[in-house]
Every structure is written in structure tokens, then in C-alpha cells.
Amino acid sequence: MYKVTAYFRTHKVTKLFLDLYEAIDFKDTADAHYPIKITFEEGKNPLRSFIVSGWYNVMDHRYNPLKNIPDLNTRHMVMQVLAWMWCIVFSFYVGSFFVMGVSMVAHALILAAIVLTVATFETAKRKPSVFRLRTDGYHSVSRNRSYVIYHDERGHPRKIYMDASDPGGEHE
Secondary structure, three states: OEEEEEEOOOOEEEEEEOOHHHHHHHHHHHHOOOOOEEEEEEOOOHHHHHHHHHHHHHHOOOOOHHHHOOOHHHHHHHHHHHHHHHHHHHHHHHOOHHHHHHHHHHHHHHHHHHHHHHHHHHHHHHOHHHHOOOOOOOOOHHHHOOEEEEEOOOOOEEEEEOOOOOOOOOOO
16 A cells, blocks of 8 residues: 655645556646655555455455456446345344345445435536536526427417526526
């Protein structure tokens, strides 16, 4: 395990890496932002390194053998099936099928939350414009149509055409 720390005037950034080349890449990226100092350390705690590398080798799709599956959704499904398998094994060990159901639901929720979080972070990193608020006066989804159907006092439908320059609003 490798630890890279970049010291800036107002803050410091520390990251842990399992791969030497990823650590070197981060060091070079941090160095491009002109830090006061950068430290590069190899992990000194063998037990912590063993636990962290074990976690990444099993749970992180970038390090475990599932990294060879190109589709992220398929990777997620395979991890989900493995999690359910371990739920079943654990419930047999404990001796209760109730534990299996609770454990399966808990694993599904946790893994789905993790996938949603990672997808949101990746979208924010790669395409931050998705989260930008519109400032062009467009307020309402209903403005994508050019007219509204209105029923008069006798119940007959009429088309009321909207003004193209009106940005609309929640209650138009």
C-alpha cells in the first residue's frame, strides 16, 4: 500500500493506493497543482495493508477479477448474486431462513446505494453539466408543448396556444 500526501497552503490531500503506478500518477497530478511539499510513503503497517488489500481485492470492481467484465451493470449483477450466495450460506450457518431474507434485502439495498453513489460521482466527474441549474428562463417541463387543452363551460375541449416567449412556470 502506498500513501501520497500533498501539502498546500490551506489544506493537505492524502490518498492511499494499492497500485504503485496509480500512486505515482496521483503524485504527478498533485505536483501539477504546485503544492508546498509532497510525501510518498510505502505502507509500514503490514496488518492494515493486508486488510485493506484484501477488501479491495474482493469488493472493488477495479481490482477483483470481475474487472474483466466490460459492462458495469453485469459486474453489479454478478456481485449481487455473490452477495446473495453469501447470505444463504450465512443463514444456513446461523440456522434461520429469516436471517437469509433480511440479509438478502440488506445486501441488495447496500449494493444498490453504492452503485447509485458511484454512478452519481462518475457523472459529476465526467459530465458535471448534468447537475447545472438552467438559467435561460425555462422553468417547467410542461413548456415542451405548444398548447394546452382547456374545456370550456359546456365541456368542449379547446386548444389554447401558449406564447412562445413566455418561459412558463409551475402553475401556468
